[in-house]
Amino acid sequence: MSAPRAVITGIGEAAAAPDDSLETMIFRAATAALTDGGRVRADLDGIVLAASDQTDGRAISSMLTAGPAGAYLNDEINVASSPGHALALGYMQILAGTHRCVLVSSWGKSSEAVGGSAPAERLSAEPFFERDGGLSDLGAAAMQAGVNRSRDPERAAAAAAAVVAKNRPGTTAAEVVASALVATPLHELEVAPEVDRSFSVLLERAADFAGAPALAGVGWRSDLGRVGERDLVGLPHLTAAAADAYARAGVADPGAEVGSWHLHDYTPDAEILAYGPLGICAAAEAFDHALRGDDRVNPDGGSLAGVAPFGGPMRTVIEAVRRAREGRARFSVAQLSTGFAGQFQTVAVVEAAA
Amino acid sequence: MSAPRPTRPVAAVGVGQTPFGPTREAPTYVELLQRAAAQALESAALSIDDIDAIVLALAPESLMGVPHAERWCVEYLGAAMKPVLRIQTGGATGLSAVEAGYTHVASGLYDRVLVVGADRVRESGDAQKIFNKIWDPFYERGLPLTTITMIAMSAVRYMHNFGMTEEQMARVSQKAHHNGVLNPNAHIRREVTIEEVLESRYLAWPLKLLDACPQSAGGCAVVLSSADAVDRKSQDPAWISGHSMAGESYYIGDRLELSERGYDYGDAEALAAAAEHAYAMAGITDPAAQIDAVETYASFSPVEIHNAEALGLAERGTAGPMFEEGRFDLDGEIPINPSGGVICTNPISVTAMVRFVEAVLQVQGKAGPHQVEGAKTVVATGAGGSHQFFNVSVVTSEEPN
Numbered sequence: 238m239s240a241p242r243a244v245i246t247g248i249g250e251a252a253a254a255p256d257d258s259l260e261t262m263i264f265r266a267a268t269a270a271l272t273d274g275g276r277v278r279a280d281l282d283g284i285v286l287a288a289s290d291q292t293d294g295r296a297i298s299s300m301l302t303a304g305p306a307g308a309y310l311n312d313e314i315n316v317a318s319s320p321g322h323a324l325a326l327g328y329m330q331i332l333a334g335t336h337r338c339v340l341v342s343s344w345g346k347s348s349e350a351v352g353g354s355a356p357a358e359r360l361s362a363e364p365f366f367e368r369d370g371g372l373s374d375l376g377a378a379a380m381q382a383g384v385n386r387s388r389d390p391e392r393a394a395a396a397a398a399a400v401v402a403k404n405r406p407g408t409t410a411a412e413v414v415a416s417a418l419v420a421t422p423l424h425e426l427e428v429a430p431e432v433d434r435s436f437s438v439l440l441e442r443a444a445d446f447a448g449a450p451a452l453a454g455v456g457w458r459s460d461l462g463r464v465g466e467r468d469l470v471g472l473p474h475l476t477a478a479a480a481d482a483y484a485r486a487g488v489a490d491p492g493a494e495v496g497s498w499h500l501h502d503y504t505p506d507a508e509i510l511a512y513g514p515l516g517i518c519a520a521a522e523a524f525d526h527a528l529r530g531d532d533r534v535n536p537d538g539g540s541l542a543g544v545a546p547f548g549g550p551m552r553t554v555i556e557a558v559r560r561a562r563e564g565r566a567r568f569s570v571a572q573l574s575t576g577f578a579g580q581f582q583t584v585a586v587v588e589a590a591a
Numbered sequence: 592m593s594a595p596r597p598t599r600p601v602a603a604v605g606v607g608q609t610p611f612g613p614t615r616e617a618p619t620y621v622e623l624l625q626r627a628a629a630q631a632l633e634s635a636a637l638s639i640d641d642i643d644a645i646v647l648a649l650a651p652e653s654l655m656g657v658p659h660a661e662r663w664c665v666e667y668l669g670a671a672m673k674p675v676l677r678i679q680t681g682g683a684t685g686l687s688a689v690e691a692g693y694t695h696v697a698s699g700l701y702d703r704v705l706v707v708g709a710d711r712v713r714e715s716g717d718a719q720k721i722f723n724k725i726w727d728p729f730y731e732r733g734l735p736l737t738t739i740t741m742i743a744m745s746a747v748r749y750m751h752n753f754g755m756t757e758e759q760m761a762r763v764s765q766k767a768h769h770n771g772v773l774n775p776n777a778h779i780r781r782e783v784t785i786e787e788v789l790e791s792r793y794l795a796w797p798l799k800l801l802d803a804c805p806q807s808a809g810g811c812a813v814v815l816s817s818a819d820a821v822d823r824k825s826q827d828p829a830w831i832s833g834h835s836m837a838g839e840s841y842y843i844g845d846r847l848e849l850s851e852r853g854y855d856y857g858d859a860e861a862l863a864a865a866a867e868h869a870y871a872m873a874g875i876t877d878p879a880a881q882i883d884a885v886e887t888y889a890s891f892s893p894v895e896i897h898n899a900e901a902l903g904l905a906e907r908g909t910a911g912p913m914f915e916e917g918r919f920d921l922d923g924e925i926p927i928n929p930s931g932g933v934i935c936t937n938p939i940s941v942t943a944m945v946r947f948v949e950a951v952l953q954v955q956g957k958a959g960p961h962q963v964e965g966a967k968t969v970v971a972t973g974a975g976g977s978h979q980f981f982n983v984s985v986v987t988s989e990e991p992n
Contacts, residue, residue, distance in 0.1 A: 284838075288679070289658075289659070290651065290652060290653070290658065290679070291652070291658035291659055295724075295725065296651045296653045296721055296722070296724055296725045297650075297651055297679070297681045297725050297975070297976055299679070299680060299681075299976070299980075300681065300725055300841050300976040300977055300979060300980075301727070301841050303838050303841070303980075304838075304840060304841055308838040309838065309839070309840060310837050310838070310839070310860070310861055310864045311837060311838070311864075312835055312836050312837060312865075312868070313836060313837070313838045313980070314678065314680060314687050314690065314691065314836060315678065315679050315680050315687075316676055316677065316678060316691070317649070317659075317661075317677050317678065317679035318647075318659070318661045318662075318675070318676050318677035319676070322676035322677070325674075325676065326676065326691055326694060328698075329694045329695060329697075329698035329700060330694055330698075332598070332698035332699060332700065333597050333598055333693075333694050333697035333698040333699075334596055334597050334598040334697070335596075335597050335694065335697060335872075357658065358658075360657070360658045361657065361658040361659040361660075361662060362663075363657075363662075363663035364656070364657050364663075367663075456674075457674050457675075457676070458672055458673065458674055458675075459665050459670055459671060459672070459673060459674070459675040460665070460671055460672070461665055461666045461671050462662045462663035462664070462665050462666060463663070463666065466666075473672065474671075474672055477672055481674075485700070576659070576662045577662070580662055580665075581662075581675070
């Protein structure tokens with residue numbers, strides 16, 4: 238008998254309907270995942286949340302959000318640092334043998350807040366040195382993009398525009414360059430717009446995974462909090478996270494074995510910078526790779542088409558599972574990042590059913 | 592469904608606690624993290640380079656005023672390039688974090704995991720003002736519901752159901768304070784008499800000031816290890832033989848009627864559910880006979896009474912008199928909170944982790960003046976949210992089969 242693995246039997250995604258509360262939106266995705274997996278709430282022996290108090294505007298968000306995500310008198314835990322980390326913990330619960338059926342949920346609903354998530358996000362900057370410097374999600378992303386583009390300004394800008402045109406259907410590279418500059422060097426169309434979404438992934442323990450894709454490997458690593466002290470273009474923590482995930486999944490040559498990559502492209506530069514660490518192409522070839530276009534990368538639009546704050550990167554897992562279900566390639570890869578300029582990186586390998 | 596079995600055993604091989612006390616006298620948040628982590632690593636005879644992954648216990652970040660503080664704590668913990676994640680389940684956070692660390696090791700992906708946290712509960716002023724805002728703003732916040740009135744209502748219900756008296760509550764507090772005097776790390780270290788408790792001012796009837804926990808600062812850490820990675824020459828493993836967590840409904844109004852299992856808001860039904868699961872993992876079928884001591888998260892004295900019942904140490908409705916009889920004293924049949932418990936120390940992010948660390952020290956025989964003689968199986972519990980999130984860990988001196 239083969240070793241037990243984590244199998245993804247259900248996925249759910251919900252956009253907020255008009256007048257939906259946060260908990261209703263969460264409930265929709267959780268219910269959708271259970272229905273997709275042919276399960277009911279009573280089948281669950283584990284609930285893993287990725288609830289951000291800051292984004293949800295509550296001192297203990299999971300008090301409210303655990304229930305609609307399926308928790309009531311059953312095992313539940315909140316991984317507050319990243320949706321990628323929540324996925325990792327659910328994955329480990331299955332591997333550990335302590336759980337058999339786990340629902341992992343994340344979300345973001347910033348439409349309830351004036352100014353979206355940015356004002357709250359700014360408060361998470363290190364309070365003594367960086368907060369007063371005006372550090373923000375957008376500012377950190379712009380710093381990263383600035384370093385990236387300084388290496389080869391013309392090609393980098395063209396590559397970024399090409400990625401946006403690929404990931405935002407109906408947008409041309411010329412429109413990207415012509416859109417308003419919001420934080421040098423980022424133009425308005427190079428910044429992922431916020432949407433309200435919730436996501437749920439149903440994991441189960443199985444000795445085989447006939448009929449359902451497996452969560453074959455997950456890796457997650459962290460870099461320093463201070464943006465100024467990090468290698469914003471080399472992304473060594475993403476390289477390490479990918480190496481962990483690939484080793485666990487048995488992926489030896491990602492460029493050849495992976496059929497689709499689903500990346501958290503909060504900017505086009507974030508996508509381009511991930512190519513090397515993930516093995517999509519050599520890091521030195523990333524600009525050219527972006528200019529040529531790779532329809533294996535974010536084939537469903539990516540975060541540039543709209544992302545929910547904090548919990549939104551779970552979209553990449555949902556899309557990877559959908560691709561795996563199509564069975565056109567053995568492996569699909571999801572990349573989730575959280576924090577200023579992607580401080581926390583998670584890589585998940587989804588393996589199609591044999 | 593049979594009890595789940597982890598794929599491999601997990602041990603605590605190192606623990607660390609700073610002395611707990613008022614925030615104004617405490618080091619900075621990151622220094623508390625570092626001191627606790629350094630102590631845990633030292634007791635495990637390891638360095639941070641030996642650690643494969645880190646779990647940070649950080650409860651309501653509003654208390655320290657920096658949202659997602661896990662992001663800027665990475666460098667202070669030597670965690671760059673390591674797998675790091677943060678757990679937040681309110682007051683239960685510390686034990687939830689231990690459980691997450693346990694899962695890292697039990698999964699087979701990691702051999703050594705550092706679980707660490709700290710709190711400076713009065714960093715943002717009065718924590719109570721922050722906790723006043725955890726309630727639903729439309730239906731329950733206006734009662735006014737606070738973490739004090741929340742427990743007061745539960746106590747009133749329990750009094751109605753089972754005749755608990757304020758004297759019984761005071762006896763719990765008197766016991767806790769007595770034990771706290773014996774614990775060098777406790778925040779509150781002074782004896783109180785039952786009369787002093789009864790004469791202290793009311794916070795919300797029937798809760799009085801000396802029935803309540805303080806607001807503490809301090810740090811706590813645990814090093815968890817796979818059985819294969821335990822160095823028997825330099826480490827003294829304490830084993831996690833069972834663990835579980837269970838959540839209640841958010842709305843307290845939803846808990847006022849009898850549940851399917853016959854519990855109501857006077858009880859701790861989710862704690863009972865978590866205990867049932869953890870005991871099944873640990874092979875505990877008769878808790879009162881098999882458990883040597885308990886470190887339970889009881890932020891107010893009446894909570895300890897219904898927790899004793901939820902944990903199977905007493906029949907429902909009978910624990911109050913048992914406390915009066917001294918059966919849960921340090922020299923009683925099943926000592927509860929030999930460390931003094933939460934009534935003496937409450938650094939919220941790690942309050943539940945302290946319960947676990949004290950359980951480890953007990954089974955290692957290293958608890959010092961508050962050691963329970965011969966303790967081999969000790970239960971630690973956590974609680975958080977609207978008396979909503981409960982977790983249970985069973986710590987044993989023997990490696991589970």
